[in-house]
Amino acid sequence: MKRIAVLTSGGDAPGMNAAIRAVVRCAAYHDIKCLGVAQGYEGLIDGIFRKIEVRDVGSIIQRGGTVLRTSRSERFLTEEGRKKARQQCDDRNIDGLIVIGGDGSFRGAWELQKMGLPVVGIPATIDNDVNGTDMTIGFDTALNTALDAVRRLRDTAHSHDKLFIVEVMGRHCGFIALQTAVAGGAEFAVLPEIPFDIGALCKKLKASRLSGKNYSLIILAEGVMSGYELQKKLAEQAPGYKATVTVLGHIQRGGAPSSYDATIATRMGAYAVNCLLEGKHGVMTGLVNGHMTPVPLPNTWEVKKRLNPELLELVKELSI
Numbered sequence: 001m002k003r004i005a006v007l008t009s010g011g012d013a014p015g016m017n018a019a020i021r022a023v024v025r026c027a028a029y030h031d032i033k034c035l036g037v038a039q040g041y042e043g044l045i046d047g048i049f050r051k052i053e054v055r056d057v058g059s060i061i062q063r064g065g066t067v068l069r070t071s072r073s074e075r076f077l078t079e080e081g082r083k084k085a086r087q088q089c090d091d092r093n094i095d096g097l098i099v100i101g102g103d104g105s106f107r108g109a110w111e112l113q114k115m116g117l118p119v120v121g122i123p124a125t126i127d128n129d130v131n132g133t134d135m136t137i138g139f140d141t142a143l144n145t146a147l148d149a150v151r152r153l154r155d156t157a158h159s160h161d162k163l164f165i166v167e168v169m170g171r172h173c174g175f176i177a178l179q180t181a182v183a184g185g186a187e188f189a190v191l192p193e194i195p196f197d198i199g200a201l202c203k204k205l206k207a208s209r210l211s212g213k214n215y216s217l218i219i220l221a222e223g224v225m226s227g228y229e230l231q232k233k234l235a236e237q238a239p240g241y242k243a244t245v246t247v248l249g250h251i252q253r254g255g256a257p258s259s260y261d262a263t264i265a266t267r268m269g270a271y272a273v274n275c276l277l278e279g280k281h282g283v284m285t286g287l288v289n290g291h292m293t294p295v296p297l298p299n300t301w302e303v304k305k306r307l308n309p310e311l312l313e314l315v316k317e318l319s320i
């Protein structure tokens, strides 16, 4: 293994830079040259590679976003695009590629692996929707950002006897919504994994009010519906409940990685290089019960990662 490349793909996540730094430094430690690919699969197709050395990744461990930049690439979804990308790697004698991204990026990485390029994936997405790893890089930071917002909203909700709907990210999954609801002490979590029941929500709000509670917080994952749609449904079903909507949006994607995210990103970056060195490829650097584990890439999306049932129960039991 003489020369590897690294890229970031899909939605950015706090901690991606810490992972890039670890990849570059671990590669240098083993005397392997490292090339950075700009803008994910877009840059791979267009051949935008540049050498990155140990000093180039100084003081990025604490920065959010990704210094390599990222993209969602339509072209990479085509065979023609992927062939071009594969050829760009051959032209530069790349022995292995490290893909830092989420489930979509791993599907793309697997296509490259099938075309004969050794690939290792590092899970990084605020959504945490990657099977085979307890946590993805960026999830913990996004949670803390959402929690901070919820705590601020609770202050004003309490002061004004208000009902708040807080829309958080999560297109197909409710990890951010569920954990924000648990840690933020919300009354209700509306999640893509659980069929939405407006009747149950109204019942809960009424019971809460009857028991003397004058304010409530509903945490809604964007994948179910928008905060404004839920506001409208509530107004139709329970006219006494006028909700105020806050959409957290892309604020959840930025910021310095938490200590947890900077640590797992560092561990995963180094582990990815070691996997390539040991001939383990077509795998993701999974964190399983605290241990770094090589997880076959298809396992990361073929099995849907489940929400923690204990947390689901806790939202129901404690929000009275």
Ligand SMILES: Nc1ncnc2c1ncn2[C@@H]1O[C@H](COP(=O)(O)OP(=O)(O)O)[C@@H](O)[C@H]1O
Binding pocket: 009, 010, 011, 041, 071, 072, 073, 074, 075, 076, 077, 101, 102, 103, 104, 105, 106, 107, 108, 109, 111, 124, 125
């Ligand atoms: N089935 C697939 N085959 C090939 N490439 C894919 C596939 N799914 C996604 N990709 C590539 O990975 C990119 C990132 O995926 P996306 O789902 O947007 O983000 P994430 O990796 O964060 O989940 C896509 O824009 C596309 O180029």
Ligand SMILES: O=P(O)(O)OC[C@H]1O[C@](O)(COP(=O)(O)O)[C@@H](O)[C@@H]1O
Binding pocket: 010, 011, 012, 102, 103, 104, 124, 125, 126, 127, 169, 170, 171, 222, 253
């Ligand atoms: O910024 P975009 O492209 O609109 O994407 C928004 C989506 O990206 C995410 O922030 C992260 O998703 P991915 O990791 O799959 O890219 C989702 O929570 C959100 O739905």
Ligand SMILES: [Mg+2]
Binding pocket: 010, 102, 103, 104, 125, 127, 129
């Ligand atoms: Mg994804």
